[in-house]
Amino acid sequence: MKVSIVGTGRVGSACAFALVLRRLADELVLVGRDPDDGEGDAADLMHASAFLQQMLIRAGGIEAVVGSDVVVMTAAVTRGDGVDRLGGTRDNARLFADIIPRIVRIAPGAVFVVVTNPVDVMTYLTLQYSGLPANRVMGTGTLIDTARYRTLLSEYVGVHTNDLRAYILGEHGETQFAAMASASAGGQRLDPADPMFHMLAERARGEGHRVFRAKGFTNYAIAGAVAMLVEAVRFNSRSVFPVSALLQDYHGLSDVCLSVPAVIGRSGIQKLLKVELSPAELDQLRASAEHLRNATASVNA
Amino acid sequence: MKVSIVGTGRVGSACAFALVLRRLADELVLVGRDPDDGEGDAADLMHASAFLQQMLIRAGGIEAVVGSDVVVMTAAVTRGDGVDRLGGTRDNARLFADIIPRIVRIAPGAVFVVVTNPVDVMTYLTLQYSGLPANRVMGTGTLIDTARYRTLLSEYVGVHTNDLRAYILGEHGETQFAAMASASAGGQRLDPADPMFHMLAERARGEGHRVFRAKGFTNYAIAGAVAMLVEAVRFNSRSVFPVSALLQDYHGLSDVCLSVPAVIGRSGIQKLLKVELSPAELDQLRASAEHLRNATASVNA
Amino acid sequence: MKVSIVGTGRVGSACAFALVLRRLADELVLVGRDPDDGEGDAADLMHASAFLQQMLIRAGGIEAVVGSDVVVMTAAVTRGDGVDRLGGTRDNARLFADIIPRIVRIAPGAVFVVVTNPVDVMTYLTLQYSGLPANRVMGTGTLIDTARYRTLLSEYVGVHTNDLRAYILGEHGETQFAAMASASAGGQRLDPADPMFHMLAERARGEGHRVFRAKGFTNYAIAGAVAMLVEAVRFNSRSVFPVSALLQDYHGLSDVCLSVPAVIGRSGIQKLLKVELSPAELDQLRASAEHLRNATASVNA
């Protein structure tokens, strides 16, 4: 399987390392703004792979994406100010408007995994710019928020994260929420009345900030998330992850991308699942959708 | 980690191969009635491990179990007639009464994984003969029934078995039942009214017989189940599996071994989980317990 | 990757279990004489795979081999007498003459891995009956003899089998020999004058018999060997194994199949390597070739 990672910053770089160490590609291409941008990492990773399953790893320009099975989008425009968030989003939108159509032309069968923030908006734009069917584009969305939440829950209830069925859904951002009405540990319901679950959801929301404050960026959790999604595509495993996906009459919501549980396999998103939501959670889902629809519209304006 | 497999028939042999191929032990001992019984397999497996992580694998008598971290009990007395089931169970009980205390004396820290049928009765007897605390003895119970059920469900609902939270509980035998009230796929409830789920549970119950009729025995599924349990102990993963465990006021039931969801880690069974049961399912659980209590009593009689 | 195992006896069955436990196929087909022969194993393995990476596993007739990437030949005719070895070989030859052309027609891109004994003769006949280029057919040959030798050497010199470069070459049978002139441990030459190396080579030759006497057959080592070869093809790893291959001017020998070190990748045998041989070893290689040429001729007669 050929995987291309577009964007050679810390996130793209960590994603590449994760794919190498987990042997999840036969061929790996690192695409930077300048074709040489990924050269250091490509060489470093080739050397690392000498200890493992060897892979073909190289840096290149957009044209190197040709024939990819999976394209991971981590590219972003960095702005000096760091304040004008909408401005930054518009810059990323322009970048995607430029490169997504070029990638689709030469990798028409690829599944897209969007990482670039604001990930829900960028996932929507990737669908729009690519003209691909909805199943072929997913954003990492609240997958890492869910990982963070399950890490905390795991410690509290003493059960492996894989056996915790508790999702953070909605926006990968402020309006996200924990879907507690359907949460269970090994099939045993988590009591929605236990205030700890809400406290841990609040803490999970802050974990990204905590990592950010401590190291100035986050990259390992997102790289782990990307590796899991690539593995599900590669092995057509039909595993379930919360990812940012285009909603089409999902609890009455349509035409917006946000995270809900999805079955991932070779063709991308094979199905969206509908977990039980309390009336309050349903309101939160709607609020998240409303917020993201506005955010997307303001970029497209 | 040192693992001993007591019993060198087809099941013990397949368990050993699974542990070698999944690298789940540092030292592996095969214990037969006669100390040489496992020699052919031990040598064959040593050669196989030359291609992988090498292990120390050898055959021996009971004394070779010394210091084991996990003891897998697959030993059974085979009866010519194949008819007198109670007689067969009494023979196995006598066998366990003889060897379990000898094993506990030299491997006092071991976790026991009981495979020998009738597995729920033998698990109970292992606890009785060993004098160990309840967490240190588990039977494979309905873990393979659950695997069979999830295999069928996975095909029907299009979701990976790991994301299916649907248990077969109770006796590893006729009184087992599917816990549908708590069943979900990726967190989405499986509609208990869908008759397919009950049909598939019926088919799952028959899958063991189907394999038995086709090949005269079953060994790979049970070997896979044992490998998963050993992995959970080895990595202290706190994963959840339905295993035969001693109930102590579980939905009001006590002093009987049958399968319910359990958290497995380094110390064995770290906790039993209580999944939601419908009134009918609760009746089935009670009936299973009643049946097994009688079966155990008749052996002890 | 689709792998078909033709032959549903103990060896084919163990190979299938090894491929499941090592996740080396996406689709696995078990082909017996009767299309139902593999049904028990296929169902048992499907249940086992529920704990791991799920696979599509099924039993079928020759027609189910269609489109396979790898075909593992373990089928053999069992003779009641067990004495008339040439007669048995002729039976196997007839079997292969019947089925190999049928397989090639529907799986024209497959790499063949021949396990059926006498493996060197059957590898030659598979080439002949299939009309395939030499790189597409390999026999497991002395790969398991080499594994057995390295297991013993590993214990003696205290180095992992993977770091022992010591081959058993020639016939998988009586005329095989240890290639000591090129043997090394981690790159350090093994002293050909040390009599232990020859003693261990003798013992390795007897290990197969020892397993056979102890358990009546051997299956795990050969299943491990097949798994390694399938892995090398799947990941196009270009790993080096001694396998039975068609010689074409190899140290002056041609038109016979026997084991020499070969580079294995997606297309099968990508290259034969020439390790240094002492004059005595060269004589042994020639004697092995002579013996096998005669054996093959007598079957074809």
Next chain:
Amino acid sequence: MKVSIVGTGRVGSACAFALVLRRLADELVLVGRDPDDGEGDAADLMHASAFLQQMLIRAGGIEAVVGSDVVVMTAAVTRGDGVDRLGGTRDNARLFADIIPRIVRIAPGAVFVVVTNPVDVMTYLTLQYSGLPANRVMGTGTLIDTARYRTLLSEYVGVHTNDLRAYILGEHGETQFAAMASASAGGQRLDPADPMFHMLAERARGEGHRVFRAKGFTNYAIAGAVAMLVEAVRFNSRSVFPVSALLQDYHGLSDVCLSVPAVIGRSGIQKLLKVELSPAELDQLRASAEHLRNATASVNA
């Protein structure tokens, strides 16, 4: 197994990620100058491990190293000037003189893996400051140079890196050399007269610089190397790697640390191997030893 990584820069961080992705520890501690230094990475890695085998990962001060089985030393003093190499080494020496004895006191059974440059000198000093026997301290030395060389060779000769027995030995630095007299691919000698092998060795020497120029540092190859060494210790695999080790009458050389092939297992360096060296290579080994003895002396001065 408990692994501590001392030093929280890019190298230590990548090592930690590699250990998580390869599941090579049960407990992982990140030790920075300030106890919080590793907090961002520890949290980020905990979230990443939610997708894999969960691990206990945390940041701490030196005291958190207590009871470690392996200690990976990546800590280094960074100097503003970047010019005064000897000054930098002296700073690192002072750092090690301070912390190594404190670590040994609380983790007396640990195997040390030294990464900090100049790695051969720091390995020697770690032995000196720790008072440990020679087998318990190894430096990553030319392991990554060897990986780089084998990556290039693999492309040239078409054989997997694992089947290439070709070492870069001596100093991890300018005086290193390729041991061509003993080099082989799958047991077939590489012709020392082929000028390509020397050209590729020259290129390999430059690969580190190339990565450094391209990305400003190198981290993935060294992290892969550390993961391999930790794996060999964890599984007591007795695998062979070129690592920086204390020589004691090795080809007549003593009392200096440089890289030669070593057998790595649970107790660290279980044995040094002596590969065949040409007279010219022996001179290079001596020159490397001389150079490193002087470098070490000047630091100790």
